[in-house]
Amino acid sequence: xxxxxxxxxxxxxxxxxxxxxxxxxxxxxxxxxxxxxxxxxxxxxxxxxxxxxxxxxxxxxxxxxxxxxxxxxxxxxxxxxxxxxxxxxxxxxxxxxxxxxxxxxxxxxxxxxxx
Numbered sequence: 409x410x411x412x413x414x415x416x417x418x419x420x421x422x423x424x425x426x427x428x429x430x431x432x433x434x435x436x437x438x439x440x441x442x443x444x445x446x447x448x449x450x451x452x453x454x455x456x457x458x459x460x461x462x463x464x465x466x467x468x469x470x471x472x473x474x475x476x477x478x479x480x481x482x483x484x485x486x487x488x489x490x491x492x493x494x495x496x497x498x499x500x501x502x503x504x505x506x507x508x509x510x511x512x513x514x515x516x517x518x519x520x521x522x523x
Contacts, residue, residue: 460466
């Protein structure tokens with residue numbers, strides 16, 4: 409049976425590495441997610457943006473116009489396209505076939521009634 413000394417040594421080494429890592433990550437220093445000059449806590453405004461002074465309008469960002477135009481055109485194309493698609497359901501096909509059979513039966517019976 410192997411001795412427990414190597415296991416306890418490995419456990420001690422692992423414990424020291426984990427505790428040192430936790431101490432480093434929990435510090436108040438800069439991390440890889442924040443950089444100096446950025447606000448850490450939210451300031452209570454939507455998207456952390458302070459409101460503009462009265463009378464000023466917000467300037468659009470460069471991605472907004474293409475995104476809004478594309479979204480509008482997608483809705484229009486889908487609305488027109490889905491309303492104009494042919495009705496290929498099984499119920500519609502069966503209804504048309506039933507109407508055709510009724511018409512053919514009427515045509516067969518119609519010449520016999522005229523005699």
